[in-house]
Amino acid sequence: MHFPVSLIDIFETENERKMNIRDAIVASKYGKTVELKRDKLKISHSTVEKLFEHSIQQIVKQVQKLMTDERMADVKAILMVGGYSESSLLQRAIKSAFPGIHEVIPQEASSAVLRGALIFGHNPMALTExxxxxxxxxxxxxxxxxxxxxxxxxxxxxxxxxxxxxxxxxxxxxxxxxxxxxxxxxxxxxxxxxxxxxxxxxxxxxxxxxxxxxxxxxxxxxxxxxxxxxxxxxxxxxxxxxxxxxxxxxxxxxxxxxxxxxxxxxxxxxx
CATH class of the missing domain: 2.60.34.10 (Substrate Binding Domain Of DNAk; Chain A, domain 1)
Incomplete structure (x- = not known):
C-alpha cells in the first residue's frame, strides 16, 4: 500500500525516541511481517488477516445468533451489502460458517445501502414490513x-x-x-x-x-x-x-x- 512521505516526516519529528520509521518497524512486533520500501508499505498476508480477525468473528457470531431464531428456519440465502461485504476474507468466513446457505453479493455492494436509503426516501412505502x-x-x-x-x-x-x-x-x-x-x-x-x-x-x-x-x-x-x-x-x-x-x-x-x-x-x- 502507498505510504505518504508526509506521514514518515510526522513520525520522525514527533516520536520521543527520535527513531526513523524503518528502524521503528524493525524494532516492533511486526518487524518480520511489515516492511517499508521507498513509499510502499508491504504487509504480510497473515498480518492483514489478523487485523480483520476480530471484526469478522463478531459478524459471524451475530449472524449465527440471528439464525437460531425459529423465524429464520426457511432462510435460503444471505444478502451481503456494504463495503465490508466486498472483502474476500469476510465472504470466505460467511461461506464457511453457513455451508448450506447461498450468499448473494450484488455488484457495487458498498453503495447498496446508500441506494436503498435513496429509494426509501423517495418511496417510504417501499418498506412493507x-x-x-x-x-x-x-x-x-x-x-x-x-x-x-x-x-x-x-x-x-x-x-x-x-x-x-x-x-x-x-x-x-x-x-x-x-x-x-x-x-x-x-x-x-x-x-x-x-x-x-x-x-x-x-x-x-x-x-x-x-x-x-x-x-x-x-x-x-x-x-x-x-x-x-x-x-x-x-x-x-x-x-x-x-x-x-x-x-x-x-x-x-x-x-x-x-x-x-x-x-x-x-x-x-x-x-
Missing amino acids: RVLKYTYGVETTLPFVNRVYPQSKRKKADIGDRCVNIFHKLIKKELSVTPGETQVERYYSTCNKKQNCMPLAIFISEEKNPTYVDGKGCAKIGTMFIKFEEPDDLPGRRVKLTMLLGGSEIIVELEDEKSGNKVINTAEFWG
Whole structure:
C-alpha cells in the first residue's frame, strides 16, 4: 500500500525516541511481517488477516445468533451489502460458517445501502414490513402492593398509594409490523383531583417484558402532554393514546375523552 512521505516526516519529528520509521518497524512486533520500501508499505498476508480477525468473528457470531431464531428456519440465502461485504476474507468466513446457505453479493455492494436509503426516501412505502428492535411503552403507575413493589417506588395519590415508574407495554420487540397499518390503542386515567394535564413519557426497552422504565436497557424517546381546560373535581379522567407505526417515524395521538381535544406528535422510529 502507498505510504505518504508526509506521514514518515510526522513520525520522525514527533516520536520521543527520535527513531526513523524503518528502524521503528524493525524494532516492533511486526518487524518480520511489515516492511517499508521507498513509499510502499508491504504487509504480510497473515498480518492483514489478523487485523480483520476480530471484526469478522463478531459478524459471524451475530449472524449465527440471528439464525437460531425459529423465524429464520426457511432462510435460503444471505444478502451481503456494504463495503465490508466486498472483502474476500469476510465472504470466505460467511461461506464457511453457513455451508448450506447461498450468499448473494450484488455488484457495487458498498453503495447498496446508500441506494436503498435513496429509494426509501423517495418511496417510504417501499418498506412493507419491519421487525421491531425494541419494546415500546409509556411510563405509568399501578396500585401499590406491599412485598410486590419496592418502597422506593411508592407515591401517594388521591386514588391511593401508587407504584411509579411502571413500564406499560404498547408493542413488543421482535414483532413484525406493517408501516402505516399497525396501530396500538390504550387508555390512561388521572390519579389526582383537579389534575390540569396528563404527561405521558414514551420509552423503548431492549427487553421483551420490562417492568420499570428506569431498568437496564430502557431509554426515553420523548414526552407528550395533554392539558385539561376544565380540570375535574375527581380523579379518573380518561385519555386515549393511539400509536401508529409509520415508515420512519412513530405517530402518537392523545385524546381527552371528555372534551375531545387532541394532541399529535411524532418520534423517530428506533427499530
